[in-house]
Ligand SMILES: Nc1ncnc2c1ncn2[C@@H]1O[C@H](COP(=O)(O)OP(=O)(O)O)[C@@H](O)[C@H]1O
């Protein structure tokens with residue numbers, strides 16, 4: 001896919017504060033919605049139901065960064081990295097040399113857990129395990145010089161933490177060192193459809209700690225099931241809050257122009 005021309009990746013704070021440098025996603029339309037990109041060092045919850053396109057968007061974010069010379073890292077929690085690697089071959093925007101050159105690094109959480117000796121039979125981390133895991137993430141980011149990180153999914157990590165307080169603490173500590181390193185992060189959050197209330201996570205605390213929330217979902221429009229994306233929150237950036245229609249194409253995610261989208265907005269569910 002041809003690289004797009006994107007304006008200088010900074011945005012002026014409308015309240016007169018200093019502009020923050022942006023991590024340009026190089027994804028069609030998303031940098032426009034975000035007014036230049038994700039503020040560098042932000043930790044963003046990428047939330048949505050199964051099949052809404054979270055892994056695809058996150059991978060494109062990493063691959064585009066790797067192509068621009070950044071060191072990027074994907075931590076696979078729910079499936080083996082070998083499976084992820086074979087899925088990558090189906091993306092038109094993937095380039096195998098990025099993996100060989102160490103620009104795109106893919107790790108299995110289970111392998112990290114084994115090395116740390118923190119794999120528990122009951123599936124719950126102790127406070128000591130949590131420290132060890134945070135230390136391992138910090139070492140990876142520090143030693144490789146990672147500037148884009150994806151954890152797919154944070155939901156699966158949260159299931160291994162004993163309570164909501166531990167989840168809040170884990171994500172808060174993670175975001176603290178990641179922002180210090182200037183590492184822009186996407187935490188993938190698996191949500192379930194609830195017709196009464198909009199949820200961004202299973203445990204309900206992840207979105208409060210994250211700097212940003214991007215919601216991916218489905219919309220029924222004239223009987224068709226379409227995909228949507230909405231930036232709900234993004235600290236440090238003035239951004240569109242509209243729900244946008246997206247398409248997952250072989251060459252990557254594309255935001256459909258508003259004209260094609262129409263006025264009614266369709267009936268949304270995530
Ligand atoms: N290589 C590909 N090319 C085009 N579309 C794809 C490709 N891989 C996945 N998709 C589409 O994207 C959908 C969402 O995939 P995925 O990003 O894995 O969703 P999620 O992570 O939210 O569960 C798939 O159901 C499929 O329709």
Ligand SMILES: [Mg+2]
Pocket residue numbers: 054055056152
């Ligand atoms: Mg996925």
